[in-house]
Amino acid sequence: MDEFPLLQRLEATLTMSGPPYCSGILEVPPEAFNLYYGRKNAQFIDLQETATSNDPSDLEALANACERAKFGRGDETVLDETYRKAGKMDVDDFMTGLDIEATGLREAVQLGLLSDKEETRGMRAELYKLNVYGEGAFFKPHKDTPRGQSMFGSLVVVFPTPHSGGALVLRHNDDQFTFDAAALLSGRGSSGSIAYVAFFSDVEHEVAPVLSGHRLTLTYNLYYETRRNTPAPGRGLEVFQPPHASAPTVKAALAAVLNVSTFLPRGGTLGFGLRHAYPIPKVWTTDMGSPLESLGAWLKGSDAALFSACAVLGMTPRLWLVCKDYEDGCESDIMLDQMLELGPEGIESLELALLACGGVRVCDSYTFTGDARMPWKRVESDDWNGVTVHWVTKASARDGPRSAYVAYGNEASLDWLYTSVCLLVDVEPYVYRSRKMDA
Ligand SMILES: O=C(O)CCC(=O)C(=O)O
Ligand SMILES: [Fe+2]
Structure with a gap:
């Protein structure tokens, strides 16, 4: 079966407008x-x-x-x-x-x-x-x-x-x-x-x-x-009661997509933007404990349903911060699986600073369009050193929290780092995942 209608169903389930x-x-x-x-x-x-x-x-x-x-x-x-x-x-x-x-x-x-x-x-x-x-x-x-x-x-x-x-x-x-x-x-x-x-x-x-x-x-x-x-x-x-997405509904929609042999046959990374916003501290230092680590337990409504659906299907959902540095004109997203303390010492390029501290660049990004003629919109990058993400629902860093950090260059100036939280999950090659699903 073609994966398109199943992906469409998964996306619709996750973005379904139910009153929050x-x-x-x-x-x-x-x-x-x-x-x-x-x-x-x-x-x-x-x-x-x-x-x-x-x-x-x-x-x-x-x-x-x-x-x-x-x-x-x-x-x-x-x-x-x-x-x-x-x-x-x-x-x-x-x-x-x-x-x-x-x-x-x-x-x-x-x-x-x-x-x-x-x-x-x-x-x-x-x-x-x-x-x-x-x-x-x-x-x-x-x-x-x-x-x-x-x-x-x-x-x-x-x-x-x-x-x-x-x-x-x-x-x-x-x-x-x-x-x-x-x-x-x-x-x-x-x-x-x-x-x-x-x-x-x-x-x-x-x-x-x-x-x-x-x-x-x-x-x-x-x-x-x-x-x-x-x-x-x-x-x-x-x-x-609002028609909230429930974990069993999301699980069924996600399982149906993964069951298709032509969908990511060699495996890959699926990305989901979270529907709700979460309090991520604006100012953060290493002694505070990473809010990303505990966030899994505090997810709201349909975000919690997605997280548990992935886990029930035997995958490991992980929460990442998506960072965009618009001031730097940086094109690709950089993702962090932990909070970083951006030291004040000579941040000339935020992009380099994030990559140096464990940030992962999203090199190729595919966004599900919902259009059968061209289901995935591809944003290419000439950087091969990063991860390829298929975004079923897009994380939009511009709408997320902005944190100020002080950039020291020729003169001290305050720049903004836009972040949002997304959920990434690695999908195994079809041969492996189909065996698990049959089990
Ligand atoms: O009274 C209400 O309906 C809401 C009041 C409110 O928004 C608040 O106290 O923060
Ligand atoms: Fe209020």
């Missing part, structure tokens, strides 16, 4: 609406009562007890109400009666975001802030700052307090999704439910201006855990 978020509505018991706030003279507010009441005074008092919310800009935390206008309360200043474990909310988010059947990792949600968005409040587009490598996303719970507007708009790659909790909850006619949305950290999002009332939210940071939590089935739970 999950959302839903959950019925919760009355105590979930209890909220205490304030340290000395604690106040109590029943959020279920405010949901059906015409008297906003309790919510106004809560809004007044909040501080003005700041946000991160570069390395600083700033107050700028043209960018973010909202009230916030830190976890130490309030207590919520919402138990995300007992209500099944944490499990719902785990099912929705980490939908892999083979997913063995657990997930922990850490309460982060309470926010009140009054009339005219908003939060312009931003991404949530990951707090550590195992943080992979955020969860926002919206209470059914009367409000309109304030939809959360999420953007990832070229897709945009709107989560309008006010509309979802008001359509319910019941005040015993909360709305929730959880998304991966590299998803840009914004809160549209609140048009009336008070939008009250709790935000949680989501972390991977090494052991799977035992499921607690939620009652009255509706999960709006």
